[in-house]
Amino acid sequence: MILTSGLQKVFCAGLDITEFYNPNPDRLSKFWTTLQDTWLSLYTTSFPTVSVINGHSPAGGCLFAMSCDYRVMVGPNYTIGLNETKLGIVAPKWFQDTMVAVIGQRKAEVSLTTGKMYTTDEALQIGLIDESLPDANSALKKGTQFLNNFQKISPWAYKMTKDISRQPTVQWLIDNKQKDLDFVIKYMQSPTVQKNLELYLQSLKK
Numbered sequence: 001m002i003l004t005s006g007l008q009k010v011f012c013a014g015l016d017i018t019e020f021y022n023p024n025p026d027r028l029s030k031f032w033t034t035l036q037d038t039w040l041s042l043y044t045t046s047f048p049t050v051s052v053i054n055g056h057s058p059a060g061g062c063l064f065a066m067s068c069d070y071r072v073m074v075g076p077n078y079t080i081g082l083n084e085t086k087l088g089i090v091a092p093k094w095f096q097d098t099m100v101a102v103i104g105q106r107k108a109e110v111s112l113t114t115g116k117m118y119t120t121d122e123a124l125q126i127g128l129i130d131e132s133l134p135d136a137n138s139a140l141k142k143g144t145q146f147l148n149n150f151q152k153i154s155p156w157a158y159k160m161t162k163d164i165s166r167q168p169t170v171q172w173l174i175d176n177k178q179k180d181l182d183f184v185i186k187y188m189q190s191p192t193v194q195k196n197l198e199l200y201l202q203s204l205k206k
């Protein structure tokens, strides 16, 4: 399965920030539960997955890219990273653990606390992506080549290996879904967070 974008320069702009701004708790609860379930499905899917990152990929976009088995990114002009601290919010534990699984504890901590958005070259250097390609067509071709490896791998062996590797992060979320949701609902209603989101949304307007 390949995750890519039909847009010209955005792979995924992350979660819709307007869902967090002046939120209706019931709506936010459905939104966040859907996100949790979608992520669990993607991270544990029995299909081999590749993200062909053909545009910018901040926050939730980076999470979805990191949740695939392999990342091929079009360079050099796009950026990727978990930039939540730049919005004055916090990447939840399962976002953070997904990043740790990809680039390791130390690099993830620096990346997360600074909210750094990496260029394609920088992302390749820290291991956030696996390959950089100059255009979308060659990136798609590379992604397809990666998937072809699995024609020679037992689907059972593939899935068991992935489950063992990803189990701690997956199990944490399964065990803490309600706690994670309650925290998001509470945290998002704090006046400080709302002010930070307001300022960030304003900064995006042209």
Ligand SMILES: CCCCC/C=C\C/C=C\CC/C=C/CC(=O)SCCNC(=O)CCNC(=O)[C@H](O)C(C)(C)COP(=O)(O)OP(=O)(O)OC[C@H]1O[C@@H](n2cnc3c(N)ncnc32)[C@H](O)[C@@H]1OP(=O)(O)O
Binding pocket: 009, 010, 012, 013, 014, 015, 016, 017, 018, 056, 058, 059, 060, 061, 083, 084, 087, 089, 090, 091, 092, 093, 179, 180, 183, 184, 187, 201, 204, 205, 206
């Ligand atoms: C028990 C313990 C529990 C612990 C839990 C703790 C905390 C959990 C709490 C919360 C976690 C919340 C996590 C959120 C993750 C996210 O994904 S937040 C989203 C982050 N995304 C961004 O920062 C991207 C912002 N966008 C951009 O940088 C640029 O738009 C772009 C993607 C680089 C593209 O640039 P481009 O110039 O092409 O686009 P425009 O700027 O013209 O954008 C068009 C239009 O869209 C608006 N917009 C862009 N992105 C978003 C977005 N993500 N949400 C909402 N709106 C967005 C932009 O404002 C423009 O609007 P317009 O001018 O009105 O058309």
